[in-house]
Amino acid sequence: MELEPVTGLPEVRPGDDIAELVAERVDLEPGDVLTVASTIVSKAEGRLADLEDYPVSGRAQEIADRIEEIAGEEKDPRFAQAVLDESAELLIDVPFLLAETRFGHICPNAGIDRSNVPDHDILLLPRKPSESAERICAGLEERGYEDVPVIVTDTCGRPFRHGQTGVAIGWAGMPASRDWRGEADRDGHELGVTVQSVVDELAAAANLVTGEGAGGVPAVAVRDWEFGDHDGSDELFRAVENDLVREALRDWEFDG
């Protein structure tokens, strides 16, 4: 497996065609996977906003006040409002906002970014990242790059483990995971591993070569990797009924 950063991409602006920008800069073979950072997908889709666009509701003001009171950290209530607007459910509100986005991804601040945002205050995640991935996939196909799955990536932290990793938030042209259930180990026992989230692993791998900030490269071609002869599944976000941690958070309140 080989990962090649797609270098030379310009600053992406609303209306830009990611497939075109990428296709001009890299040769893709059938079976290669293209990962694209959500930041440039969001920019191309015009998901930039300013805090003054968010009139503050009572709920947002209350959250900002509680974060300031309990966590001692100043929080702009307009930012809290933006997070609420992007969220399907808030799992934690104090001392920080952990939200489920409307497309099912759970991350701090509903993934709203305050860095790397030229001329605006904030950058929202793509509205439907798998649809974004499908459009890029189709755009690559129009330019002669057939059979190139696309993964839209983000970076975020996680419970239990320190630091952030690259994760997938949308994908097209391949299943989200390999399903190993029913396959056997060397001794014929059924495997302990059940489902392998390959889109998350590809996003993590890509994040190793993209970098961040000024030197960041927001797209990576993954070559010589095969999904292989396995069952696939298109579930990436845990179903609520299988997520005990989420259930525990619903019942819980931070007390400083």
Add this chain to the structure above:
Amino acid sequence: MELEPVTGLPEVRPGDDIAELVAERVDLEPGDVLTVASTIVSKAEGRLADLEDYPVSGRAQEIADRIEEIAGEEKDPRFAQAVLDESAELLIDVPFLLAETRFGHICPNAGIDRSNVPDHDILLLPRKPSESAERICAGLEERGYEDVPVIVTDTCGRPFRHGQTGVAIGWAGMPASRDWRGEADRDGHELGVTVQSVVDELAAAANLVTGEGAGGVPAVAVRDWEFGDHDGSDELFRAVENDLVREALRDWEFDG
């Protein structure tokens, strides 16, 4: 960045020298990273056991009974005992065992594996995986492979997201993470990303090419990747005081 599976490794047995087995089968350059699956590290370290080795305590019997009663799933109390013996803290007991191992890793069943275990019932994780990584690193150096960091990997599930991914449980010869704090984006703003868990991302990348079960390849050489000119940190597992999810789980009980 390129990932090359180390092929041709034999079934590893207690007392085997992983560094020797790997060094005979792959050429490593300074700066390459070697990932090694915890399964073969555990086997080399003799971390195989049988359920009859675990006399059942009252606590283990109670857990097995409750899992059977509430989750309707038969649980061998001796297996629950093995998990307790390997754990520093149990975060969830019903409907499944989520445990912190004695070295700080949080995962189901304290990482005890029931597949891929020849001639025994279970395979325990290495006792101190970072020390295992250090020994392999030193063994590679003795064989002329200098400056090759080693990561001991496992696969496990996570809250919020479906499926499992490769993660690091021990490492040597490199920091666990890149610390981006203080670095700037293209517009001079401080980056939203703070700490990038590169050992976890390398483990995830490696897991894409190792496979599982009968065709599994338990070691991977990562080439042409650089940690780069960043600060490093050696924290991989979240400090308890920074882990709200863990706090929420402590206060919570499954009620079916």
